[in-house]
Amino acid sequence: MLTQREKNILHFLDGKGYCRAKQIGSVVGVSEKTIRNDILSINYKLDNIAFITSKPNSGYCLEIKDEKNFEKALNECEPDLPSTPEQRIDYIIKLFLTENRYIKTEEIANMLYQSTSTISTDLKEVRKTLQNYHLSLKTKPKYGMILKGEEKHLRELESDILHKKNESSDDQNHDIIAQILREVTESYNFQISEFAFNNLVIHLVVTIDRIKQGKTITFPSNYYNDLQNKLEYTIAKDIASRINKKLKIELPDSECAYISMHLLGKKLQNDQENTIIPQEYNMLVQKLLTELSQEYQINFTKDLNLQLALTLHLIPLSYRLKYDLRMENPLLESIKNNYPHAYIIAKSLANGLSKAFDKELSPDEIGYLALHINLSMEKEFINIRKKNIILVCATGKGTAKLLEYQYRQKFGNWINQLICCDVTGLKHQDFTDIDFIFTTVPIYDSVPVPVIETGFILDQNETIRIEQNIDDMSSVSTYFPKDLFFSNLDLHTQKEVITFLIQKASTLYTLPNDFEEMIWKREKIFSTAFDNYVALPHPYKPCTKETFASVAVLQKPILWNDKSVKIVFLISLSKDNDANIQTFYGKLSKVLVNSSLLEQLIKNPTYDFLIQTLNQIKL
Incomplete structure (x- = not known):
């Protein structure tokens, strides 16, 4: 019977003519010597059915003598022998x-x-x-x-293998365990996500398999003291009792303790149930959100929903950290790719939590934190779009109403309040909360807000121009000065790029003496490189008078810690509050997650293309 690799060789050679052993080996994933040995084996097994001939300086070629039996031989290949x-x-x-x-x-x-x-x-x-x-x-x-x-680490490895390969469902006990777990969690009204539920089923499948091999888990005695009075331990004992009844396998107290640890680390927390939140968790979250607000110039402290969500999240997280439990995040890569800035902020949050709990958070855990951060930022993006506008029109009341209708219909997503008046009425307006004046007639008096003249009929070009003003397009462009955009740079290391961009930025802005040191301090805490050839280096705290971005598109990718990078955005945030910082973050994030835009920027590395791209992005 043919092996799986021999089958792969035959599929590769079929209909190709002569191929060298090196070429076959690169596809199959083995050496030329192994390929030659495999071909000898194939010719022996397929005698009178097919034959692989060799020709000096040409390689190997497949000749099929009996097509029907050849197909039959391929279908009889060993299914389980790995080939890659x-x-x-x-x-x-x-x-x-x-x-x-x-x-x-x-x-x-x-x-x-x-x-x-x-x-x-x-x-x-x-x-x-x-x-x-x-x-x-x-x-x-x-x-x-x-x-x-350690036994618990061996089980984690086996559980992850089963989960990734989706092989646990093939275990004869899988469905029985899933049914037991479903019945017990429902009887105790114990809330758990579907992903965590499936993860726990796999853990129990592995636990039973290891017990059959005579492998049980042990813990320090103080762990038992912590667990025995908790509801989760009672649930674990119930699960163990039902498994014993159904499968005739006895789970010792140590295994019940381990099950209860998983339950504690996987339980869904919500603000509707009688959850007791430790005061130190609430204080810790307040402290960390204050630090994040100062570091990224985004006021996370005013988002009470974020504070509550993170505090509730800390309860199961604390158990996972305490008992060294892994919690896989199936959305991790999607979170990194779609919410890169939220993931960077979550890394800073994770660094603070690591210090508090004296345990390092895994990328999976950071991904969960990023979801909370991104939700808060998205709510801020919604808030920053709403503008208060005065619409000045010199025509009669009926036509003014018509113009007001056009604005509300076309720009309703950006408008919070729209006030209509004539030039005379403008003198009596309170401009405290007004962002813009749009007018169909000239305004000669001085007013404290921007004035944009517009036509009475809003055609396509006029609509685009107004959208750009309302959506803060021009303000974002000022963060990307033309003199700090560099293309086709022939630099070869992370340090060369950072040093170059800092030196250029220092010609336009006043930088603190330890500016570069602050960037490397951030890189030491966590890498600012992403999987899409982009890096976003920045100081670990706001330190300049103005917010700015310096951009470099390199000739060739360089190694940035463990990732390949070709586009670098060096960011520095203002020490002072910046009203448009959310728009800056929003548009930059949209660029970072758009692979097509990044590819276009690499192919067309010009300042005009970057600014045009930013101007076209709608939040």
Whole structure:
């Protein structure tokens, strides 16, 4: 029977003519030597059905003699043998998880029909993956390697593998456990998200599997004292009792404690139930939101919904940090890509929480915080769009009403209050909360707000011009001075780029002496590079008189910590309150998440294109 890799080789060669071993190996993911060995095996197995011929300086070519039996042989390929490097890495990890013994590299190579050098390369990636779970492969000369680490970390690894591969549903106990968990949580009115529910089912599947292998979990005695008086421990005992009844598997108290930890870390909190929020959590959130407001010039402290949401979020988060529980975020990559600025702010929030709890927050946890931050920012974007406008018209009352109707119909999303008057009535207006005056006639008297002259008929060009004024387009453009836009820069390191942009910015703005030091302090706390070839370096706190952005489009991508970067936006926020900062953030974020716009900026790296792009963005 053909192996999966042999099948891949045949599919690749079918109808292609001659191909060299190196080319086949790059596609299949093995060495040229392995390809040659595989071809010998294929020719032996497919005798009188097909044959792979070789030709000097040309390579290998597939000749099919019996099409019907050839297709039949392909369909009989071994389904479970991995063929790609990724599949082999997963296979090797599962092997070490299930085999509690020393395993040699040669043994794995024989299992997978691979060379030892190929398996050695795979093992390097296996070790990297294991490090993320605080696990390692311990080597003993002449014996091989064995997987070592705490039981809870071994279970986390196995649970993540099952979840990502969606293999837990194949376990014969999966549906029984899911039904038990559903019944128990409903009977106690215990609220849990569907994702967390499925995650807990997988955890229980793994728990039962490990108990069958004689592997149980242990905890310090003080953990039991903390847990035994909580509702979650009672629920865990009920779950264990029903599992014992249905599956004849007894879960010891330590396993009940572990289940209760997961329940504490996954419980949904809301402001409708009688949830007791520790005072120190409320004070901590207030303190951190005050720091964020000062750092990013966005007043998060006035958003009481955000404060409540974060305080409630801290309750299960504190248990996850205390008991070292992983909480996967299925939306993490989407959050990073779609809400980059919220994710940056969430990193700052996570840094404060890490200090408070003395535990580092994972990117998954930061992603959850970013969702709360983004919701608050979105509400602010809605608020900043509303403008108070005076509409001056010299015609009669009926035509003035018609013009007012046009404005409300076309610009209703931006208008909070629209006041109509004539030139004479303008003298008696209170301009305290007025943002603009739009007028169909000249105004000769001095007024304290911008005046925009417009026609009585709002055609397409006139509509666009008014939208740009109402939507603060011009104010955003001032944050991006033309003298601080640089294209096709031949710089090769992160430090070179930052130093260059700072030096150029210092010719237009007064920068503090430690400006560069403040940028590197922020980079040390967390990297400002994203997955879309963009970096957003900035000082860890507002430190300049004006807010500005310096932009660099590089000739070639550079390595920015662990990511590849070609566009750099160096941002500095004003120490003083800036009325238009939300618009600045909003438009910049829209650029950062739009891959098409970034690709166009790389192809057309001009200042005019950037400003035109910003002007076209609507919040």
